[in-house]
Amino acid sequence: MSFKSFMEKFKEIEAEDFKVLLAIESGMKNxxxxxxxxxxxxxxxxxxxVEYRVNRVSRLRxxxxxxxxxxxxxxxxxxYDFLALRFFVNSGFLEAVGGPLGVGKEADVYEALTPEGDVAALKFHRLGRISFRQTAKVRSYGKPKTFWLFRSKIAAEKEYEALKKLYSYGVSVPKPISQNRHAVLMGKIxxxxxxxxxxxxDPENVFLKILENVKLAYRKAGVIHADLSEYNVLLDEEERNIQIIDWPQYVTINHPNAQQILERDLKNISKFFKRKFNLEISFKDVLDFVVLGKPVKKVQIFLQ
Ligand SMILES: Nc1ncnc2c1ncn2[C@@H]1O[C@H](COP(=O)(O)OP(=O)(O)OP(=O)(O)O)[C@@H](O)[C@H]1O
Ligand SMILES: [Mg+2]
Structure with missing residues (x-):
């Protein structure tokens, strides 16, 4: 469905349609x-x-x-999107939704506008989207059926928790605005x-800015991204502002494999800078910088 028809359709939904959608949502627990x-x-x-309304919401797909x-x-x-949208609109968090900002494997992100006129990003988690067919297979074995809905909701809740924590410690992440069901509303980067x-x-400067934020997340917020890569870092043209996005899979430093997960994140991003920008910093220095706050040589040069 094109984005325009998505919003047009949302405006067509009447109060009793929502009552029926909410009733179906409740029933999907069982x-x-x-x-x-x-x-x-x-x-x-x-x-x-109900007869009239279920036919209507079926026709509206x-x-x-x-x-x-x-x-x-x-x-x-x-x-499910419409139920979340309705919450954001009724709670005074959302005024309008614009075009897509990014369609990833496991989420759709749209530009949005708050009633205060701030530009925001609205992310709908879509876990299990790729595997509807697989779900159908699992179904016959009597496994949980409406898993996508609950998994997507949990992902949104988790991402929102992470953003709140990280943002409060000054880590460069989108500003969390609100969360409902499988959706997260946050500042647009x-x-x-x-x-x-x-x-x-200045690749070194960009790399070090990323490391600074990984360090802050780790040492202050106690959070490890767990999917850090060149796909989840946003950067402006002037290379002034880096932001780390996409946090639903984060782990805390108490996770039994925390160290391993942190190292994997740092290896991913280090390898990217080496491969693409020929930037060589010893991995031990990178790790010591993040974990122990030890300034590596290059960092000292950069900070002077
Ligand atoms: N706060 C934001 N501001 C601006 N753009 C954003 C924001 N959040 C996400 N995006 C855009 O949407 C895309 C997908 O977002 P995100 O990485 O969070 O989800 P994803 O589904 O996990 O993506 P992927 O599977 O591709 O990693 C991003 O690559 C980015 O282009
Ligand atoms: Mg991503």
Whole structure:
């Protein structure tokens, strides 16, 4: 669905449509497809209204349905998106949504506007999107059915927790604004992914700015990114401002494999700078800088 039709569709949703969507959402804790009678029960609407509304939300493609072995409905991603959007709008966090900022493997990110006129980024987590077919296979073995919905919600909650903690310690991450269901609303970063830079004026400076933030996250917030790479660092044209994004998989320093995970993050990013910008800094120095706060030679030069 194009983005424009996404927003147009959102505006078409009426209060009773939302009642039915909310009833289906509640039922999905217990059912893969929520029986029609349960939707009647949860929504507290008369049966004929529910009849009308489930047909409407089906036609708008916000839910999927089955007719056998019983008549049942479940939310699809758009239905779930709309419930989160409704929360942000009603709570006064969101005024409008714009075009896509990035469509990743496990999330869709859109530009957004707050009522105060600040530009924001709205990230919908989409875990399990790629594996709908796989889910269908798992289904026949009686495993959890509506896993994508819960996993995506947990990812959003986790990312929001990380952003709040990191932001409060001054780590360069997007400003957390709000979170609901599988969605995180945060400040928009001006910049593009590090992977997209063909040249850097001062690769060492950029690398050290990243390390400074990894150090701050580790030593002050007790947080390790766990998926640090040139894809999750945003940088502006002037190379002044680096920001580390995409935190749902973070671990704390108490994690049993914390050290290993930190080293993997640092190796990833070091290798990228070596490969692309020929920057050579001993890995031990990098690690000592982040873990022990020991200034490496290059860092001293940079700081002078
Ligand atoms: N706060 C933000 N401000 C501006 N752009 C953002 C912001 N957050 C995410 N983006 C854009 O959206 C893209 C996807 O975001 P993110 O990396 O958080 O999700 P993802 O699904 O894990 O992506 P991938 O699977 O590609 O790593 C980013 O590469 C970036 O271009
Ligand atoms: Mg990413």
């Amino acid at each position: 059912y893969e497809y929520v029986p029609f009678e349960k939707i009647v029960e949860y929504s507290k609407l008369p049966i004929d209204k 916000l839910v999927r349905s089955i007719t056998s072995p019983y008549r049942g409905y479940c939310l699809n991603y758009i239905g 001006e910049g593009i992914r590090l992977i997209e830079f063909k040249h850097l004026k």
